[in-house]
Amino acid sequence: MTTTDSHGGEPPLFGPGSQFDEFFNDPRWALAIVRATVLEAAHPQIGAALVDNSTFVAHPWRRLHNTFLSLQRMFGADDAVREREAKRLNRLHARLSGADARDRPYDAMDPHVRAWVVATLFESTVAMCRFSGQPLEQTTMERLYTEFQAYLAALGDQAGHLPPTLQEFWPYFDRMVEELEDTEALRIILYKLFDHLPAPALLEGLPTVWAAGRAVAGPVLGAITVASLPESLRRRAGLPDFPGARTLAQSAYLAMGLARFLPDGWIQADVLAGLLAMSPDSDDPRARTVAAVRDGIKRAGALVRLITPIPAQPETAAPGGGRSAEEFFRTVLDQTGDGYLDWPDLAAMAREVCGRLDLEEPAETMLYNAFAAWWKELQGALDSDGDGRISAEEYAAATPGLAGPALIKLADVLFDATDADGNQSIDADEYRALFRTCFQRDMTDAAGTYSRSAFVKDFLSFTAGRRPSRAYDPLFAQA
Missing domain, CATH: 1.10.238.10 (EF-hand)
Known part of the structure; x- marks a missing residue:
């Protein structure tokens, strides 16, 4: 069964024709997702749950792929798929509870916590358009907000956990930002994950090349993310304010936004996420293509090691070899x-x-x-x-x-x-x-x-x- 238009010609809440569907494959959304994740991690309950249970540090590419797959199911047109995914997410979240280092309880099923997760996704989507110089019109924002409210409702949460109107949302968001903290999870994302991001599976055979690129991209991505956060959170968490960082952030969003003008089908978020999580031994033709490119780069690895101060790292053990x-x-x-x-x-x-x-x-x-x-x-x-x-x-x-x-x-x-x-x-x-x-x-x-x-x-x-x-x-x- 698929979602149908039952509101006298109004756009659907899910699937093709929805506002979210237009943004899903927008390359700027990659930066928006990172920003939303940091805002979530700064919430005391979410931050504690991430530190205790999440694999985002050791397995970030797998986590990215699973997140995109879940969003695709929840915002797709098929009601049955959405209902099945909502039940899966609820079972998953019901297993995540505990206490943080200060003995404060956390529960992933807390409706206010779940509302904040949805709020960060919505607000970061609005922010990405603002940073790239194309702020959303009021009617578009209202439509998008209604879709995110429907997403929360699809999880079974009652109305009221998010403000009923967009006008009431912004004071709610500001109040929530004032309750955010300098959590361990926030610090891990900004100062450990970006600087030590492991290579995706298809590039594991190029440790030196990956390390060289990460040494440049990691700090830049961190600076862009920090500059895009609300000022009160940056100040309260003591995050650095680099000269020109906000201009850098705006430039990054603007540059990534230009990719929207590529031919249809060139930018598919779920396809790219799946490619990054793909095994080098996969029989997928894309894996073989990337593997061929990787082998070419690998032959140039000796030159890279000569011109970079990053020490060479051991190659991944070949299948059949031993490991400790x-x-x-x-x-x-x-x-x-x-x-x-x-x-x-x-x-x-x-x-x-x-x-x-x-x-x-x-x-x-x-x-x-x-x-x-x-x-x-x-x-x-x-x-x-x-x-x-x-x-x-x-x-x-x-x-x-x-x-x-x-x-x-x-x-x-x-x-x-x-x-x-x-x-x-x-x-x-x-x-x-x-x-x-x-x-x-x-x-x-x-x-x-x-x-x-x-x-x-x-x-x-x-x-x-x-x-x-x-x-x-x-x-x-x-x-």
Whole structure:
């Protein structure tokens, strides 16, 4: 079922013809999303939830791809897809609660918190037009605001969590900005993420080239973002005010806005986000094209190393090569990037699998429960100092004995979730749903399918952490 025009010729709230649809593939929106994320991170509850649970530091490109996919589903024309995505988001948010370093509780289902997330997206979209010298007309803003209100309503939130009119929104936004803080999450985004942004999967073979570009782009992106924030937040958080930064921000928005005049189809936000998250081993033709370009750049890497002060970094290990327990801990297990393994890391793995397979209840809960049981098994076996989490040293000291009953059970549950038709084997379509790449023929049995025993064996081999996996590394390890 699709959204239809039921308001006497008024534009639809979702899908083609909506105001949001016109902005979705606007390249300026990339900067607006970053700005909105910083405004969210400065909210005490959201900032605490991000630090405790989010993978945005260790896996930013995967997070970007998933965010664009979710927005595409929620703002698309299909009502059934939107309802399904809203239920998924609500289940995800219901699992995110806790307390910050000052023992203040946070809950991702708090309606006022959810309203602030939507408010930052709307206000940052308006701001991007203002910064690029093309401020929205009043009627356009009102239409866009109505669409974001409908987005919040689609999540099941009652009216009133956002002001009912655009005129009332701006005092609300100003009041909320005054309640924002200099949170740890805000600092991580501005001063760690931009400066240490990992390379997307397709460029992992060019560490020196990536580092050289990041050394220039990271600080510039940080300065643009800071300059675009409300002045009161910048002052309260003690953010630097570089001379000319606001002019730089306006120039960046204006320059990116010029890309809107490229031929239709050249700029597709979801396609670009998917490309950045794509594995180098993907059978997608775009991956092969990028890989060919990457190989050409790689041959020029020696010259880049000669003219830059950035030290050379080790190349990614080739498939089939060994890796240390510490590397497996850092790239696979520590999903949040905080240097420790605890439940949020394994919950992030569960979220990624559930998202790829588009699981609904009860399969989603079964998978989460299996990951939770594995976490308890790991904690009981490896948490030698009893601090409730596992360090890289604790993990490395006990890696050989990790294949316990809970992990084996997890492998079985993961197989059942992937085996969508329940015929006790994984075919090419089911394989692609999980791994986003072609069927690996070397994994198949005599019948040409991926059997339960082979799947469980490969998963346990991967979790042993000693050798890279062409299948599982893109699922759990890539940024």
